[in-house]
Amino acid sequence: MNKVMEIMKKFMSVDVRMKILMGRAWSRGISAGLWSLALMFVLLTGTSWAFELRVELPEALEARDGGFLLGEYAEFDGDTYLADVASMVWIEPRNGKILMSDVIEALGTSEVAGRSVMIAMPDEVKVLPESEIASELRVMTAWKWRIDVLGITGEQIEKYSRYSLPPRVQPGSKSVSIKLVDADGDKTNRQIKLKWFQPVVYSLTSLQRGAGIDVSTLRTRVDSIGMIGESLWSPEQLAHSTMKQSIGAGKVIAASDVAQADLVKAGSSVKLIAKVNGLGIEVNGIAMQRGGIGDVIKVRNLSSRKVLSGKIVDVGRVAIN
Numbered sequence: 001m002n003k004v005m006e007i008m009k010k011f012m013s014v015d016v017r018m019k020i021l022m023g024r025a026w027s028r029g030i031s032a033g034l035w036s037l038a039l040m041f042v043l044l045t046g047t048s049w050a051f052e053l054r055v056e057l058p059e060a061l062e063a064r065d066g067g068f069l070l071g072e073y074a075e076f077d078g079d080t081y082l083a084d085v086a087s088m089v090w091i092e093p094r095n096g097k098i099l100m101s102d103v104i105e106a107l108g109t110s111e112v113a114g115r116s117v118m119i120a121m122p123d124e125v126k127v128l129p130e131s132e133i134a135s136e137l138r139v140m141t142a143w144k145w146r147i148d149v150l151g152i153t154g155e156q157i158e159k160y161s162r163y164s165l166p167p168r169v170q171p172g173s174k175s176v177s178i179k180l181v182d183a184d185g186d187k188t189n190r191q192i193k194l195k196w197f198q199p200v201v202y203s204l205t206s207l208q209r210g211a212g213i214d215v216s217t218l219r220t221r222v223d224s225i226g227m228i229g230e231s232l233w234s235p236e237q238l239a240h241s242t243m244k245q246s247i248g249a250g251k252v253i254a255a256s257d258v259a260q261a262d263l264v265k266a267g268s269s270v271k272l273i274a275k276v277n278g279l280g281i282e283v284n285g286i287a288m289q290r291g292g293i294g295d296v297i298k299v300r301n302l303s304s305r306k307v308l309s310g311k312i313v314d315v316g317r318v319a320i321n
Helices: 002-014 032-038 080-087 100-108 132-141 154-158
Strands: 018-021 040-043 053-056 060-063 075-078 097-099 116-120 124-129 147-150 162-164 175-181 187-203 218-225 269-276 279-287 296-301 307-314 317-320
Touching: 053 080, 075 080, 080 218, 097 100, 100 116, 132 147, 132 154, 132 279, 269 296, 269 307, 296 317
Parallel strands: 053 116, 060 124, 269 317
Antiparallel strands: 018 040, 018 116, 053 075, 097 124, 147 187, 162 175, 175 187, 187 218, 269 279, 279 296, 296 307, 307 317
């Protein structure tokens, strides 16, 4: 066993190409210290073995607190279905880093277990805090997943005394204009590009217009999204829904493609999400109208008793404009 571990450590530090036939021992609670017993493996120095899936992570990444889905930051190559499954694996950094053993353990609890996987990553990936702009956009839009800010760096932002985003930003926007103010009070506008990631829902079979949706045929994967309709992120959101138009197998299902069942009922309790002075807050409210994802409804703030308008963003959750 010691000899096996020495060989593994050697190849993990010199060449991260590896063959892992993952067992399900992780789900039975076997510790990371015994992962050589939990997994069957073959370490390779060549490329003669055909892997079913390749997973690649960068040396460093910027992420929100509390963990993320592997597909928000990893690149995949190989079997499409395995890539989709792997993209939905939850990763929780520890002490500002992700170890290869963390990724192996996480994949070993999914349907990727038992399949041949090549993991291309450093011994450890540094996990840095997400940018200030991404964090502010997350609060503003109630976005749960990765927001990639392109076209400006933190160092460039620091050259200015302050910056401000537009009062409203629609999730999926490809770019926004930010206002930068220097120490002398001079203002300049800068266009920055945005990339939004989230789980998306697709069907293993074609869906016909007017037909009900069999949730058991739906799957999810992490992908970047655009402005084509409100994207859905959970098969449960489509329960009891019908198709407004036909779409092919594997195509991402948008809210505009379906006649959705109500996720919020009139008179039901909801969480109102809002941005106040740059901070995200949640308060209790009552829905005064029913609706599905993306619908704008009237709600009452139970604290202030005011009637407000907001967009339904999830089951029982309404984002206030």
